[in-house]
Amino acid sequence: MRKDRLYLLTFLSVAVIYLVVIMVATSYFLEDTTYELIDSQLESGRKETKTFATLVGNELLNGTPKDTVVEQVQDALQDTHQNNVFLSVIDWSGRIVSHPEIQNVGQSARSEESFVSSVADNLTADEFYKIYKEADRSEDDSEVIFMFPIENSDWIVVSHINLKKLNAKIERLKYRFYTIFFIIGLVIIPTFVMTTRYIGGIYEKRLELQKQQLEDEVLNLSKLNRAVGDYQQKVTGNPNSNATKKRILTQLKNELLSVPIEEIAHIYTENSITYVVGIDGKKSTTNSSLDELISHLDETIFFRANRQFIIAISSIDKIVKYGNSQLKILVNPETNVDILISKNKAAEFKSWLNS
Numbered sequence: 001m002r003k004d005r006l007y008l009l010t011f012l013s014v015a016v017i018y019l020v021v022i023m024v025a026t027s028y029f030l031e032d033t034t035y036e037l038i039d040s041q042l043e044s045g046r047k048e049t050k051t052f053a054t055l056v057g058n059e060l061l062n063g064t065p066k067d068t069v070v071e072q073v074q075d076a077l078q079d080t081h082q083n084n085v086f087l088s089v090i091d092w093s094g095r096i097v098s099h100p101e102i103q104n105v106g107q108s109a110r111s112e113e114s115f116v117s118s119v120a121d122n123l124t125a126d127e128f129y130k131i132y133k134e135a136d137r138s139e140d141d142s143e144v145i146f147m148f149p150i151e152n153s154d155w156i157v158v159s160h161i162n163l164k165k166l167n168a169k170i171e172r173l174k175y176r177f178y179t180i181f182f183i184i185g186l187v188i189i190p191t192f193v194m195t196t197r198y199i200g201g202i203y204e205k206r207l208e209l210q211k212q213q214l215e216d217e218v219l220n221l222s223k224l225n226r227a228v229g230d231y232q233q234k235v236t237g238n239p240n241s242n243a244t245k246k247r248i249l250t251q252l253k254n255e256l257l258s259v260p261i262e263e264i265a266h267i268y269t270e271n272s273i274t275y276v277v278g279i280d281g282k283k284s285t286t287n288s289s290l291d292e293l294i295s296h297l298d299e300t301i302f303f304r305a306n307r308q309f310i311i312a313i314s315s316i317d318k319i320v321k322y323g324n325s326q327l328k329i330l331v332n333p334e335t336n337v338d339i340l341i342s343k344n345k346a347a348e349f350k351s352w353l354n355s
Helices: 002-061 066-077 125-134 163-237 290-295 343-353
Strands: 085-091 096-098 142-149 155-162 247-252 255-260 264-270 273-278 283-286 302-304 309-312 316-322 326-331 339-341
Touching: 002 066, 002 085, 002 125, 002 142, 002 155, 002 163, 066 085, 066 096, 125 142, 155 163, 163 316, 163 343, 264 290, 290 302, 290 309, 326 343, 339 343
Parallel strands: none
Antiparallel strands: 085 096, 085 155, 142 155, 247 255, 247 283, 264 273, 264 309, 273 283, 302 309, 316 326, 326 339
């Protein structure tokens, strides 16, 4: 139950983070794309305005009557207001000479319309975007973006952007962005959670395996320590067990000591000197080597741990795992050097304990 709750919280956290990222990313990409769209339409409007003004100016220069030119211009502009960018013609007084919607011809241009300040001004995408955001699109169908005078006349060609068309394009872009990110989210979020769950499952299995191995090792060591304790009781309860030697002759300074076998805790060598340590901690030396001593000691009581130590079972305090496969023997009284049993000798040691 805890795992399911954890995965649910992970899913919700990723979903919330993804939603926040999408909101920021969509806002950025949408604004950037809108700038590019507006800039392309502004450039298109400027080129179309200049080209149209040049054509009309040439007609007037060739002597075509104004009335005829007006009719031609009106025919050319008729119903073009449905385009993304369309043109109209006004005179210097602001009266509309030609317009895609013929009912507007002869009327004065609205004073509140956002005309550029002069015919030479170039409206930037950033400036127009601010105008676009402030525009009341329920009332304004279009916005003036550029003006260019017609030579040999008092007319001005005006370029408009169809705000409804522009707004529809922006809304379509917004819808596409949200749709794409939504689909990506449907793929990424569940995949992320399932991947996390899969990796978490593998990690949990490894932890369980390591835990089981550790429990087995602890159990084995516990059994081993228990066996040592049982054997110690058995040995101490039977002091007259068959031993080759009953005592070892040692030397302490100028004094010769005969140390009984049952009072020996462990024997070790250091700097070519063999030391015999009693259960009371008293240390004396002997001229015999470890090889000579172990051959005359009761093998049920003493064990050759390594080339440096012989230990009595009664002195073993605890057995712990050391490294990957070695065993570390803690004895009483303690030693200054660790008593280690190698991997190769560990099985023999366990068999000795269990004998």
